Amino acid sequence: MGNILRFLKYAGNYKGVIRRFFFAEILILIWAAVQLLIPILLQVLIDNGLTLGNLELVFDVCLLIIVLAVVAFVASILAAKYSANIGSDYAHFLRIKLYTKIEELSFGNLDRFQTSDLIVRLTSDVNNYRNAAIQIVYYLFRSPFMLVGGVFLAFAVAPPLFPIILMILGVTIFILYLYIKLTPPMYRRMQKRLDELNLVLQENLAGVRVVKAFVRNEHEMERFDERNVTLKEEATKPLKLIAILEPSLWLILNIAISASLFFGAWGYANWGFDITSGEIVSFTNLIFAIMGALVTLAILLPMITKAGVSLGRIFKVLEDNLDIVQKKNAVKVPEMKGRVVFNNVSMSYLNEEGIPNETPVIKNINFTAEPGEMIAILGATGSGKSTLINLIPRFYDVTQGKITIDGVDVRDMDIGDLRGHIGIALQKANLFSSNVRNNIKFGADISQEYVEKVAEVADAHSFITSHVDGYDRQVARKGVNFSGGQRQRISIARALARKPKILILDDSTSAVDVATETRIQGALPSVLEETTTFVIAQRISTVLIADKILLMENGEIVAQGAHRELLDTSPLYREIYESQLGKLED
């Protein structure tokens, strides 16, 4: 509930929602009032019309009922329109806020929220809130109104029968309490079992080769069956509980109706109740209204709780502190030469509270890259190579030391300007669903000739033009219609397209073969005038021509220098070289 109030405050009067809510509620109260009035009219119909044979009154009352029903219907339809719109508007509002926030998040924030997590928040969490919002607007005020109005009218219509209402309220609330209390944990347990079952299925599908290679089909079937049986048992439990609760509600309702008749007659005969048959019928009709309102509330409450939880998760993203914020008086960088200096740089990732972890990922990094130089970074997975280059465009901030470009600390620069001078091809080459040309241009203002030129350099031109649509070929979602190597080459072309002063290739040729890689490397200088280049590579053959090689191990630079130099000075470098290219001497 707290989260919902927090949200209402946050959303404020978005798209005039307050006024629309107000209108909707007025319409809904009209609708509810009419529904409460119908039993009263029925009483008049029976007592004053039918019993007395007053046909004229019967017709008048019935016409009135029809007119009221139509009025109520119009009101309820308009209210439905308002409710549905408010729900969808809120959903849109939340999505936009969330998405905007995600676009603002720094890399560090993104690492803490997984993609799938963020998408769940944008879809099912938003959806939970939307559903609740619609139901709240449409039913939350209607039901209490019907409940209170129904009880009040029941008392007014047949005061002697009022104890029946109290009985209904007591027992119904007890049953609904059981429902609200007992079913959610049962459903949670069932969901847990279902997740376990799905995990087996997922692993079985993903590991199909292992399963087949070891001929473990039977074993897998047993493993699945075990969980399938447990799921069956857990799934039956809440259904069985509802199987008993729902008929009990009906029992109360029907017993209450028979009790109304019984006590009405008995009381009239023995205790001098002042009651008519119309009043008894009217009373039973009000029982329906009261029960209906209670059940609706019982269905609504869990929905609201769920929406509150979802909102909480959404707020967690919305209120996440950004790791990297631009300084107020950031330095504009219209021109860049590309002299990159790492001055005693250490970096630790931040934990969820935004505090740096104790163990740094890279430590005491010192080196200088002169404009136009090519720096290769070599080292095992997890040695800190990617972390190091991610600091240059300020995807992360250093924890200690500083990085300067042309003498200016990157943290003092305008982030847009800084990144504008850097072309980067990340480890995972992301393509987006547009055409190939746009995926290469990617915001850069360049001619078709230049697009083709950079594609040529990235060894992508030939496979692009081998397709009939060439540069107009559509890229499917996430680029699935291109192979891993092709995606990497397009992403290299993209990095070149913006004529960067600093180029970063983060293991961006891992999926292309050695020959292609060599071609790309050979062609790079033709578009890189005075561009400082950083190349991360696993293969030693990639780094041979670099001006400087940084050899990293456990977050530190253990050796730096050109290839020939390192062969002589670094045993580790020599070891890697030999393990990949064979012994130098036999």
Added chain:
Amino acid sequence: MSQTPQVKIEKEEKLEAKLIKEVEEELIEVKKGKAFGRLFNYILAYKGRVIFVIIMVFLSAVCQALIPYFLGLGVDKFVELVNFGTGGDQIILYSIVMAGLALGFSLTRWIYIHQMSIISQKAMYSLRKDLFNHIQTLSLRFYDKQPVGELMSRVVNDIEAINQFLSDGIYQLFQALFTIGIIAAIMLIINIWLALAVLVTLPLMIFMIYINNKYARIAYTTLQEELGSMNGFMEETISGSKTIKAYQLEEIAMERFDDVSDKVRKVDARANFLGLIIFPTTILITTIDLAIVGMVGGWFIAALSVGTVVTFLSYARQFAQPMSQISQIYSWLLSAIAGASRVFEILDAKPQIVDKLNAPPIEVKDGHVEFEHVDFSYVPGIQILYDNTFKALPGQKIGLCGPTGAGKSTIINLLTRFYDVQNGDISIDDQSIYDIKQDSLRKSCGIVLQVPYLFSESIMYNLRYGKLDATDEECVEAAKMAFAHDFIMRLPQGYDTPLSEGGGNLSQGQGQLLTIARAFLANPNILVLDEATSSVDTRTEKNIQTALARLMSGRTSFVIAHRLSTIADSDNILALDHGRIVDWGPHEKLLEEKGFYYRLWMSQFKEELMKEKEEMKKAKQETS
């Protein structure tokens, strides 16, 4: 950042098979009617219970329909009581009957909902079991065409849609139909005019529900489409979020998202509106019905009692509800049938690789492997292997190399009969692998894949996957052989340490060592290694190489190399180019021949480096 293992597997394995996706699906569509019938068979397996449920639903509906009748009689007696002071005893009797009926109604209802829960969950159990067990029999070709993620979401969502219909839909459908039928019958028996008064709104009700359904379905379909494209957009831009930030395209992404989200908003509002108005529509029609019953009752009041009118007023109230329920059930039914037809598509998929009738198990004596004129294509028309012929003698190590897509992995897929050749034959110790049981073939071929695949169970479980009846000692022994014992003992719970999904809490290198240990346990005659591409730290790398060498010794082994240095010591190297064997022989011989392998070797080294190496060699010789 870290990719899930199946993504990696997909990425790596599909390089050669990537064209397959473009070929039409082999799943054959199951007609909706057939799907419905087959789905029903799962329920009909419990025929006795189902009949019992239907009887209970019927009794329940009778009880429910009789309550208003006795209320009406009671009201008449009440009028009598007021006017003449008689009939009090009957009222007591009637109200007791009503209470009895109420009890009967709720009791039978409880029984049938309870029974139906059991039936539906048993049916769901069988359906899930059939599906899973059938998937186990399918060949790899099936998996090539269905990406795991797609298959998963399909199975999970479809099963859920079926569950909804089976556990709630079926009994509610009977309930609604019986209620309508029985009330209509009782009404017609009591008074035809009042019955007609109640029924006159029926066409209106059906019409409105029909109209609503029609538009709602259109709206929901559009909503699904818009949601699909919005989710696709989110999925793409959020997983590619770092790229977008690196290129400062956040603004454009936000604008486009605003667009897609707004489209969803519009159609979402319409769909929700249509969903909301069913309830007020039902109320409108019920209320109008009350008025009509009142009028007709008034018109015929001379021939009727007040109680009869009261009975019909109640019926008018009870009548609309099952009608709107049917429309709900109908939409459940539609999604259940759609789900069922997709589930049955999978169940109908025929395994492509089947054993010959009475095929004997393979008998491997020394592991003599022979490929004879093997042609193969994943997709008709796009041949991957051409006329591959070669022999591996017992205990030999064969290195496979060639550019990406040359067909290296394919050879291994054929040897283990994950796929069948189009032409030619493969034999092991003179037994064609097509004449023996495929299970026995795979048991004698150990495979160590480049991406270690681990289950989210304990380490012990994962080791034992190689040999189900292995003792703890055997597992530990294997782990020691694979250099895995030391790091396992350093883990908090040792061999009982549970692995997270995909073995995420181990490093890549540790995962590889575990899979090697698993292969030790399996103790195959023939070994297939798909060498890892990703680099691990130098010590682990050395351990992996030593463990693999131990594993290979004495077994005929096939090694797919990504770095040529690891296969330089092979007995024979098989170099593939565009599916043809272009070089065959030991390393030194192939280098001398200066053919394809030589060029591969050189390109890896770069010519200048080779020169450098030669020079260094020379210098060394001169000094010594």
